Amino acid sequence: LQERVEAKNLHLLLELGDVPGTLLGDPTRLRQAVLNYATNAVKFTEQGEVTLQAFLESDTSAGVLIKFEVTDSGIGISEEVQGRLFQAFTQADSSTTRKYGGTGLGLAISKQLVELMGGQVGLRSRPGEGTTFWCTALFQKQTVCQPAIVPSAELSGRRILIVDDNESNRTILHHLVSGWGMHDGQARN
Numbered sequence: 001l002q003e004r005v006e007a008k009n010l011h012l013l014l015e016l017g018d019v020p021g022t023l024l025g026d027p028t029r030l031r032q033a034v035l036n037y038a039t040n041a042v043k044f045t046e047q048g049e050v051t052l053q054a055f056l057e058s059d060t061s062a063g064v065l066i067k068f069e070v071t072d073s074g075i076g077i078s079e080e081v082q083g084r085l086f087q088a089f090t091q092a093d094s095s096t097t098r099k100y101g102g103t104g105l106g107l108a109i110s111k112q113l114v115e116l117m118g119g120q121v122g123l124r125s126r127p128g129e130g131t132t133f134w135c136t137a138l139f140q141k142q143t144v145c146q147p148a149i150v151p152s153a154e155l156s157g158r159r160i161l162i163v164d165d166n167e168s169n170r171t172i173l174h175h176l177v178s179g180w181g182m183h184d185g186q187a188r189n
C-alpha cells in the first residue's frame with residue numbers, strides 16, 4: 001500500500017491493541033480481506049489518513065475473536081447505500097465506476113472470506129467525513145513449543161558425539177558445534 005499512499009500524500013497509520021502475538025488462522029485470506037478494505041480506503045481518500053487497527057474482541061473457549069478496522073478520511077458513503085455494499089457488483093452510485101473504476105466485487109469477497117473465518121463485517125460512515133470498515137475473525141490459540149536453548153558458554157569445551165548417516169549433515173553439525181566451542185572428534189578437513 002505504501003506506494004499508493006505516498007503517491008496521494010496520505011498518512012498510513014497502524015494501531016495494534018492487546019492482540020496475542022501467536023494465533024492459528026489463515027493469514028492469506030485474512031490479508032486478502034483486510035487489504036481489500038485498505039485498498040478501497042486509499043482509493044476513496046484524497047487527503048488525510050488511513051488507519052489500520054486490530055483489537056482483541058473476546059477470548060473464549062471457542063477461540064480468540066479479533067476485530068480489524070480500516071478507517072479513512074475520504075469521501076464517505078451515504079446511509080441508504082451502506083446496507084447493500086457487501087452485495088456482489090454493488091457500488092455506491094453510478095458515478096463511482098466512471099470516476100474510480102472497480103467491479104463492486106471486493107467487499108462481497110471480503111464478507112465471504114470473513115464469514116468462513118467465523119467472523120462478521122460492517123461499516124460506519126459519514127458522507128464527506130470518512131468511513132470505517134471492520135471485520136472480525138476467529139482464531140485458535142497457539143501453544144508454541146520453544147526448543148530448549150542452552151547458552152553456548154555452557155557448551156564450550158564439552159565433548160559431543162554426532163551421529164547421522166548423511167555426511168553433509170555431519171559436516172554441517174560439526175561446524176555448528178565447533179562454533180560453540182564443542183569438540184566432536186571429527187577429522188577436520
Ligand code: ADP
Pocket residue numbers: 036040041042044072074075076077085090091092093096101102103104105106107108131
Ligand atoms: P470496487 O472497489 O471494485 O468498486 P468493492 O466491493 O471493493 O468494489 O466496493 C464497492 C463500493 O463500495 C465501491 O465502488 C465504493 O462505491 C464503495 N466503497 C468501498 N470502500 C469505500 C471507502 N473506503 N470509501 C468510500 N466508498 C467506498
